[in-house]
Amino acid sequence: MKGRDETEWVPYLRVGTTILKRVLMPLSNGRSVETLIPWNVETLRQDYGKDYLAQVPKYDGFCTIPSHTDYHREIHGFLNRYEPISTVPAEGEFPHNRDFLGHIFGEQIELGLDYLQLLYLRPLQRLPIVLLVSSERNTGKTTFLNFLKLLFEGNVTFNTNEDFRSQFNDDWTGKLLVCVDEVLLNRREDSERIKNLSTARSYKAEAKGRDRREVEFFGKFVLCSNNERNPVLIEAGETRYWVRRVPPLTHDNQNLLSDMRHELPGFLFFLLHRKLSTREESRMWFSPRLLATDALRRIIHYNRSKTEAEMLSIIRDIMEAEALAEYRFDVSDMVNMLEVRGIRSDHPTVRRILSENWRLVPARPTYYQRYTITYNGEITKQESKTARVYTVARELLYELLRCDSIM
Secondary structure (H helix, E strand, O other): OOOOOOOOOOOEEEEOOEEEEEEEEEOOOOOEEEEEEEOOHHHHHHHHOHHHHHHOOEEOEEEOOOOOOOOOOEEOOEEEOOOOOOOOOOOOOOHHHHHHHHHHHHHHHHHHHHHHHHHHHOOOOOOOEEEEEOOOOOOOHHHHHHHHHHHHHHHEEEEOHHHHHOOOOHHHOOOOEEEEOOOOEOOHHHHHHHHHHHHOOEEEEOOOOOOOEEEEOOOEEEEEEOOOOOOEOOOOOOOOEEEEEOOOOOOOOOOHHHHHHHOHHHHHHHHHHOOOOOOOOEOOEOOHHHHOOHHHHHHHHHOOOHHHHHHHHHHHHHHHHHOOOEEEEOHHHHHHHHHHOOOOOOHHHHHHHHHHHOOOOOOOOEEEEEEEEOOOOOEEEEEEEEEOOEEEEHHHHHHHHHHHHOO
């Protein structure tokens, strides 16, 4: 899918029937970003004469083909909206980059390098939602977002919580990374939207005054928050998040971003030649077991409903009292025991927790031993019966309760 590439700066373009001017818009950090501005044909004639229009490069339309190692501005007559990155890999040292990334990813540094390497070499690969949390100051969370901007330049966009919830999302189109600092998206609709987008191949883009259109989507989300308990709604069994608690920086370097920028050629050279430490094990590359952290479990714990917490308590009490390796029950058993414990719930709610949060599937009608538990915790055996039962093994119970043990 290659076409001709522009080897020199062309100030004007025609895409479809629209004339656009390419400009470098200055930024407050001293750098600039390329952008396209609609231009008036008559103004172009006044400035350069009527013959100049024939020299303006023409494209049939826009496309978005991400690449950092084999970039093309034009592909089969279409103008590539994805922006090239200016850093050219060159062998060299990158101590500031290495130390800073070691601080962000800690004991998971190899996974962090894999994540950045996949972003660089395989931009279409779906990757987990990265969530950096810490209630402490001066941890480097925002610096990490700025580092990603240095690395991938115009292919990174910064959103607010309001931007994320807005129906107008055309500015996300074609971006590699969508970053949100001080994220607070703990409503269920927010959670469902970000989860769906993280695995989507396409989505409906909408801009003010323009019709919605379906576009390819390959964006990844990087979120930061000072809220360690519930910045985003994450339920038990969720595998799309990689949550890391970031400690404070041990020393303050006011020139850290500048130092890391100078080391980018060496760092990209390293990513270009480094061997990945993981292999593809899920739709988001990494196996969920590799991304399980105490920070993730803490958020799951705080998002747990009273019904779910009491269900775990009941199962734990019965399994410990009866020394069971696994506990079998049907939905009616659990609803009745919850009511004894003062929690009024219904069958659909309990069934949803078992299937969606705990990933359990009911067995075929099975003859099983029933138990009941009183308000004060006394457990008694009841007459066995046949029903479609759910089975909680000791390993699953320990994993679900582990969220509580780290608090």
